[in-house]
Amino acid sequence: MTRPAVDDGERARAGSELAAVSRALYERGWMPGTAGNLSVRLPGGAALITASGRDKGDMTAADMVVVRADTGQEAAPGPLRASAETTIHSAIYRTTDAGAVVHVHSPYATAVACRTGHRTRLTSLRIERLELLKGLGLADPARTEVPVFPNWPEVPRIAADVADHLAATPHAPPALLITDHGITTWGHDLAQARNRLECLESICRLLLLTGSVPPAQGKEG
Ligand SMILES: CSC[C@@H](O)[C@@H](O)C(=O)COP(=O)(O)O
Numbered sequence: 001m002t003r004p005a006v007d008d009g010e011r012a013r014a015g016s017e018l019a020a021v022s023r024a025l026y027e028r029g030w031m032p033g034t035a036g037n038l039s040v041r042l043p044g045g046a047a048l049i050t051a052s053g054r055d056k057g058d059m060t061a062a063d064m065v066v067v068r069a070d071t072g073q074e075a076a077p078g079p080l081r082a083s084a085e086t087t088i089h090s091a092i093y094r095t096t097d098a099g100a101v102v103h104v105h106s107p108y109a110t111a112v113a114c115r116t117g118h119r120t121r122l123t124s125l126r127i128e129r130l131e132l133l134k135g136l137g138l139a140d141p142a143r144t145e146v147p148v149f150p151n152w153p154e155v156p157r158i159a160a161d162v163a164d165h166l167a168a169t170p171h172a173p174p175a176l177l178i179t180d181h182g183i184t185t186w187g188h189d190l191a192q193a194r195n196r197l198e199c200l201e202s203i204c205r206l207l208l209l210t211g212s213v214p215p216a217q218g219k220e221g
Pocket residue numbers: 032033034035036037050051052053054082083084085103
């Protein structure tokens with residue numbers, strides 16, 4: 001495997017930014033316990049991602065792992081393991097120009113993912129008209145279709161679904177839901193990915209408040 005070369009200063013800067021965003025999202029209740037993971041793309045084909053199983057409210061720059069952006073393989077042996085969901089981040093880096101990816105278990109988006117998702121089939125959440133759609137950087141800000149993926153126990157299988165969908169859907173929104181699990185958003189940097197996450201969490205809250213989310217239709221069927 002070719003190991004991406006990562007500048008120490010760049011790694012420290014990105015690590016501090018990831019740690020600060022992780023603490024902030026934890027404090028909002030969007031990364032309860034060890035849930036959620038964040039990454040940023042680094043120059044030279046690498047990405048920096050939160051280590052697996054760590055308390056997301058207590059992260060420092062030292063709690064991040066360098067991986068290959070396109071595969072998620074760890075760049076060098078070390079004491080920390082990269083997030084268990086690294087392959088989903090890599091699927092996004094391979095198929096989009098994202099510079100950062102944010103995955104959380106925020107309550108409203110997760111509730112919508114429970115309600116609209118299916119155990120074994122790709123479904124989608126249609127969103128129309130809401131002003132907050134303008135915060136997602138869509139080609140058509142009046143409507144979008146957010147994919148909802150099955151929460152396969154094998155994470156690489158979720159990642160393969162995500163890569164296939166994004167490769168086949170040029171105007172896909174910078175967001176996805178995973179059934180019974182959570183939400184992932186991305187952007188050109190961490191600030192934009194987080195911003196889009198805030199818009200979507202707020203949209204999901206509005207959809208639930210207005211009774212606009214169809215009830216799950218036989219998740220097992
Ligand atoms: C607290 S259980 C959540 C995990 O199963 C997973 O979905 C998650 O978001 C965090 O995994 P991690 O490996 O720590 O990045």
